[in-house]
Amino acid sequence: MAFAASLAKLQAEASCPICLDHLRDPVTIECGHNFCPSCIHQRWEGLQGTFPCPVCLHHCPDRSLKRNTQLCYMTEIVQQIPTSGSQRKLQEEIPLCGKHNEVLTLFCEKNMELLCAQCRVFSDHQDGPLIPTEEAAASHRRMLKSHIGTLTNNLKNAETEYKKQVANTWEVKRKIGKWREKLDFECKELNCFLEIERDEIDNNLLIEEKDVEEKLIENGRQISYHMFRLSNLLREIEDKCLQTDLDLLTGIERIHNSYGNLETPAVFSCELKKESYNLPPHYLGLHKMIRRFQVGLTLDPQIAHPSLSISSDRKSVTTSEGLPNPHALTAYPAVLSSEGFDAGRHFWVVNIEGTGECLLGVCKESIPRNTLISPSPSNGCWQYQQKSDVFDLFCTGQHKIGVFLDYELGEVSFYNLNNGSFLDGFSYTFTEKLMPYFSIAPSSESLTISITRVK
Known part of the structure; x- marks a missing residue:
């Protein structure tokens, strides 16, 4: 049985996968x-470009065929191997009708069924389209x-989509890897910056400690000498x-x-400078952000609302009474920067003086102009009340606000530069150019917004 199985496998290997007969002059x-x-x-008849293998569907780039001489000799040998009686009987068996033998x-095209001549007479197939098996096989072949061409194209499209x-997947891994590298780099930079800042502050503290210690020692010497004089005089x-009376009055x-000329030495104050070590929150991070990403902005008077007055250097805006401006940004008192950003990281500083309410942030360059529509996310300018791109601030006195835009990350954050604290921020997916946005509420009659720089 094992020999018969091995022989059957050998004969199968020497057979063509297409015609299922022995290979004739085989090619690889x-x-x-x-x-x-x-x-x-x-x-492969009629195919162009790539030629799929009928067995594994591998796409061959051309019709190159290589004659397999060794397999040709092996096929000739296999054909000479005599088959057993059972094998010949199996090969000579022809499928017969189960009903009429x-x-x-x-072949019935309606029911897709093989039939014999008797089936045509004694079955329900009398009125069905019956054709010879050879003709039916040729038609279905x-x-x-x-279907091969369509399936081949579908397979090719599926392979393309899979690729x-x-x-x-690899691009996502690459981007994540890049972001991790960038994060590691920035963390190392920040750690390095913190080390430098720490060493500088520690050095200042050592200098101050030495100076205070020397002054305290000198002050201690003066007080000790004063104590010595007091003790001797006492x-x-x-x-x-x-x-006796005469002795007492002698040299009195x-x-x-000596008593009248006594001077008490001043006591040295050892109070340390609080600014040497009491750093405000986020100071080091903000300092780095400002130093690396600060940009200079100018206001665009061409689109300023008529109720706003732009300074000659285009750095400040305040409320005023002016003529209507057909190019105004909106019917609301607002103005944009002349500069916009569609990539990168940018930090700008706004100084606010007076009393009133203002809006700071960014908006799309394509925001509708000179309309009565209230600024909102639907028209490209978001307000903080709706938790998006504009920060709403009511000011009394003087405030310095930092605005940081990370376009790729889709983030805008606001910082109080008076104490280095984080105020608020938002996240959004940006798809077009963004313009820095400034607005003063109509009720704010004494408020001035100025674009400044921090060194």
Whole structure:
């Protein structure tokens, strides 16, 4: 049984996967599978560009065929191997009709069923379209071949989409890797900056400690000398008080002069400078952000609301009464910067003086102009009340606000530069150019917004 199975496997290896007969002058394609030349040429007939292997569907770039001489000799040997009686009997068996025990010579297209001649007479197939098996096989072979091109294209499209997904997976990993590298780099930079700042502050503290210690030692010497003089004068006065009248009065002027000329040395104050070590929150991070990303902005008077007055240097805006401006940003008192950003990180500083309410932030460049529509996310300018791109601030006195934009990350954050604290922020996906936005509420009659720089 084992020998018969091995022989069957050998005969299968020497057979063409297409015609299922012994290989005739076998050829090998790029993926390594073997076929009859006529069979593979017939299978690839009409194809262009790539040629799929009928077995593994590997896409061969061309019709290159390599004659397999060794397999040709092996096939000739396999054909000479005599088959057993059972094998010959199996090969000579022809499928017969299960009902009438006759050869199946007809095919019913309606029921997709093989039939014999008797089935045509004694069954329900009398009115059905019955055709010879050879004709039916040829017709269905042509039909199946017509599917090959469509299936091949579908497979090719699926493979293309799969490759895209694989490429997208690697691209995501690459981007995440880049972001991790960037995060590590920034953390190292921040750590380095913190070390430098710590060493500088520690050095200042050592200098201050040494200076205060020297002054305290000198002050201690002065107080010790003063104590010595007081002790000597006290002892001399006590001795004088015990002397006779003549002895007491002798040299009394010197003692009175010594007592009258006593000066108490000043006590040195050892209060340390609080600014040497009491740093405000976020100071080091803000300092780095301002130093690396600060930009200079100018206001655009061409689109300023008529109720706003722009300074000659285009750095300040305040309320005023002016003529209507047909190019005004909106019917609300607002103005944009002349500069916009569609990439990168940017930090600008706004100084606010007076009393009133103002809006700070960013808006889309395509925001509708000169309309009565209230600024909102739907028209490209978001307000803080709706938890988006504009920060609402009611001011009394003087305030310095820092605005930081990270376009790629989709974040805008606001900082109080008076004490270095974080005020608020938002996240959004930006798709077009953003313009720094400034607005003063109509009720704010004494409020001035100025764009400044921090060194």
